[in-house]
Amino acid sequence: MCCKGVKLSRLQLNKNPVEGFSAGLIDDNDLYRWEVLIIGPPDTLYEGGVFKAHLTFPKDYPLRPPKMKFITEIWHPNVDKNGDVCISILHEPGEDKYGYEKPEERWLPIHTVETIMISVISMLADPNGDSPANVDAAKEWREDRHGEFKRKVARCVRNSQETAFE
Numbered sequence: 001m002c003c004k005g006v007k008l009s010r011l012q013l014n015k016n017p018v019e020g021f022s023a024g025l026i027d028d029n030d031l032y033r034w035e036v037l038i039i040g041p042p043d044t045l046y047e048g049g050v051f052k053a054h055l056t057f058p059k060d061y062p063l064r065p066p067k068m069k070f071i072t073e074i075w076h077p078n079v080d081k082n083g084d085v086c087i088s089i090l091h092e093p094g095e096d097k098y099g100y101e102k103p104e105e106r107w108l109p110i111h112t113v114e115t116i117m118i119s120v121i122s123m124l125a126d127p128n129g130d131s132p133a134n135v136d137a138a139k140e141w142r143e144d145r146h147g148e149f150k151r152k153v154a155r156c157v158r159n160s161q162e163t164a165f166e
Contacts, residue, residue, distance in 0.1 A: 021117045023055070032057045035071075036117065037164065040157060041125045045150055049074075049157035050164035053085070053120075055113065065090045065107035068120065072160045075152040077127040077138035086133035089119045100131060 023036040034055040040046030051074055057066045068090060070083035078086050088105040095103055132138030140149035 020121050023113060023117070026054065032059070032061075034113070036068075038117070038120060038124070040160075041121050044125045045153040046074075046124045046157060049160040051160050052164065053083070055116070062109040062111070064092065065111070066116070068116070072163065073156050074160075075134075075137050075149070075156050076124065077129050077132040077134055077141050078123050079137075080133040084133065085120060085123075086131070087119055087123050087128075089116060 020041065021036055021038045023034050025031065026033045026035045034057075036053050036055055038049075038051045038053060040049030040051065050072075052071045054069050054071060055066050056069075058064045068085040070079055070085065074083070080086060088101050089107060089111060091101065091106045093103070093107045093109075096106065127138070127141055129138045129142050137149070137152075140152070
């Protein structure tokens with residue numbers, strides 16, 4: 001089932017490209033590992049950035065969510081220091097054992113690469129400081145958004161521009 005699901009996702013993206021990102025296979029022989037380039041959304045601190053990430057699909061996709069990891073350094077409350085993206089749509093389906101998320105906010109098999117990427121782009125524009133993966137970035141975002149947080153993001157944007165097409 002998964003291979004068909006991943007192939008279908010790829011076909012849908014090719015047919016209906018979404019502004020703000022591009023996606024393709026890392027290796028033509030592995031449908032389960034994709035590379036995405038995300039353009040920093042306009043009117044955000046990430047504007048102008050070109051952030052590379054990997055999307056890794058489980059064998060039982062679409063029943064379970066893919067994992068997403070930024071390869072390009074990014075300073076964001078919802079991206080841990082290793083680059084792993086932490087947003088509801090990528091959390092395993094079902095009840096949240098901590099009671100923070102509703103089941104309908106978590107992974108559902110109806111989600112596509114398009115809905116994931118729209119959520120990630122939205123995350124860049126509007127971080128969730130209440131549920132941070134990077135506590136330090138969340139603290140700076142809350143307490144010094146226009147100072148140190150902005151400087152760190154600007155450095156990441158510059159670095160992303162320099163390394164985007166390596």
